[in-house]
Amino acid sequence: MTKYKPLKEKEAIEYVKGIEGLFDDDAELSCNEIGDGNLNLVFHITDQNSGMGVVIKQALDHVRIADDWPLTKERVKFEYTAMKIQDELTDGMVPKVYKYDDEMALIVMEDLSSMKVMRKGLISGIKYPHFAEQISTFLSKTLFYTSDLYMAPKEKKERVKNFINPELCDITEVLVFTDPYFDAESNNINPELRPYLEKEFWRKSELRKEVTVLKEKFMTRAQALIHGDLHTGSIFIDQKTLKVFDTEFAFYGPSGFDIGAVIGNLILNYASWSGKEVSTEFKADYREYLLDTIEDIWNKFEEKFRKFWDQEAHETTKAVKGYQDYYLKQLLQDSIGMGGCKTMRRCIGMAHVEDLDGIENLSERARAQIFALKLGEIMVTRRKRLATITDFIKIVRDLTAWEDTTNM
Numbered sequence: 001m002t003k004y005k006p007l008k009e010k011e012a013i014e015y016v017k018g019i020e021g022l023f024d025d026d027a028e029l030s031c032n033e034i035g036d037g038n039l040n041l042v043f044h045i046t047d048q049n050s051g052m053g054v055v056i057k058q059a060l061d062h063v064r065i066a067d068d069w070p071l072t073k074e075r076v077k078f079e080y081t082a083m084k085i086q087d088e089l090t091d092g093m094v095p096k097v098y099k100y101d102d103e104m105a106l107i108v109m110e111d112l113s114s115m116k117v118m119r120k121g122l123i124s125g126i127k128y129p130h131f132a133e134q135i136s137t138f139l140s141k142t143l144f145y146t147s148d149l150y151m152a153p154k155e156k157k158e159r160v161k162n163f164i165n166p167e168l169c170d171i172t173e174v175l176v177f178t179d180p181y182f183d184a185e186s187n188n189i190n191p192e193l194r195p196y197l198e199k200e201f202w203r204k205s206e207l208r209k210e211v212t213v214l215k216e217k218f219m220t221r222a223q224a225l226i227h228g229d230l231h232t233g234s235i236f237i238d239q240k241t242l243k244v245f246d247t248e249f250a251f252y253g254p255s256g257f258d259i260g261a262v263i264g265n266l267i268l269n270y271a272s273w274s275g276k277e278v279s280t281e282f283k284a285d286y287r288e289y290l291l292d293t294i295e296d297i298w299n300k301f302e303e304k305f306r307k308f309w310d311q312e313a314h315e316t317t318k319a320v321k322g323y324q325d326y327y328l329k330q331l332l333q334d335s336i337g338m339g340g341c342k343t344m345r346r347c348i349g350m351a352h353v354e355d356l357d358g359i360e361n362l363s364e365r366a367r368a369q370i371f372a373l374k375l376g377e378i379m380v381t382r383r384k385r386l387a388t389i390t391d392f393i394k395i396v397r398d399l400t401a402w403e404d405t406t407n408m
């Protein structure tokens, strides 16, 4: 019989006390359940004497925000296994793991609460000058070294098999690529946005077709071991360091889904300033920072990825003239397209983001949501015309100039 049960705060304390060498014998432990995500329990346990802390992340047997949606606890295994691989490849850009307990469906890990969840930092208008450098390192290393460009074919296929993660992929297939594009029951719709959806957005058949093309790529392209949910709420950051967490959606999928998740979430923050009471100068300056960051992320990613390729790809791959340029152009287009889907789902689908939902006035929120939807739409429909990241930045600027002159 399995010993699994969801922990209560007191039990979480007892659990960590049982891990040898983690806390001093005289530790005075206190615990708070701090989970603010959609799926799991998260306990923050600290020693009042030393200040040392740890975090326990435990899976429930259902979706935390929808208790009639059952979900496999096996997701913790995917999270732990992917974290180990990412840790080795990136030299520690993920939380340290102190213990993985398969039966209890939990991970005890490094306490990162001295850092900030990046989404919250962006909402407060904080700039992170090293972010592009850091996240491009994470992306280039994880997406190159887990792909067929580097791995031996049999070893890679074994990995693909071990990372078949159907239930978590199903969430993405439904909530990112399907439901937002019609009046689905699972959607979560601002009433002030509904007229735009009914009169315009849900009638865009070309958009829905192109989203379905990207969905098929998500479902079938085992290009690299991707994080699978790399939004700005899955990143802890301060002015020096970055850590990526919440890896339970990991599987072998299209690399552009991770790059797109980062870009799409910066675009969501970009759109959110439409609905906020800040000065025109602040808004323009912060938006420039976000666009510069997106441009830097791609350019630094590309430079690093090409370097790994030139140094460490299979000789037979290296010998094929023009293939590297082809691969990177496809990847740029996939990234922008997938990023567009990630942008749109957060305006209509079940799970929103605080960048937009923090705008209390519903008509102001709808204004920012419509801007985000228009940005998401062009990311999907114009992606195949993009040759460089600068082409993308230009279309964002053009749409922004248009938004500034209209009452969307």
Ligand SMILES: Nc1ncnc2c1ncn2[C@@H]1O[C@H](COP(=O)(O)OP(=O)(O)O)[C@@H](O)[C@H]1O
Binding pocket: 034, 035, 036, 037, 038, 039, 040, 041, 042, 055, 057, 095, 109, 110, 111, 112, 113, 117, 233, 234, 245, 246, 248
């Ligand atoms: N290692 C950690 N250190 C400190 N806080 C954490 C850590 N991991 C998670 N958290 C907190 O718990 C929240 C939910 O964690 P997350 O892994 O995103 O869970 P879920 O999968 O339910 O979304 C995060 O937003 C963060 O505030």
Ligand SMILES: CSC[C@H]1O[C@H](OP(=O)(O)O)[C@H](O)[C@@H]1O
Binding pocket: 036, 037, 038, 039, 063, 066, 171, 172, 175, 229, 233, 234, 246, 350, 351
């Ligand atoms: C019903 S799960 C919805 C949503 O939640 C996940 O995000 P997070 O774990 O960071 O809260 C993921 O994006 C899912 O699509």
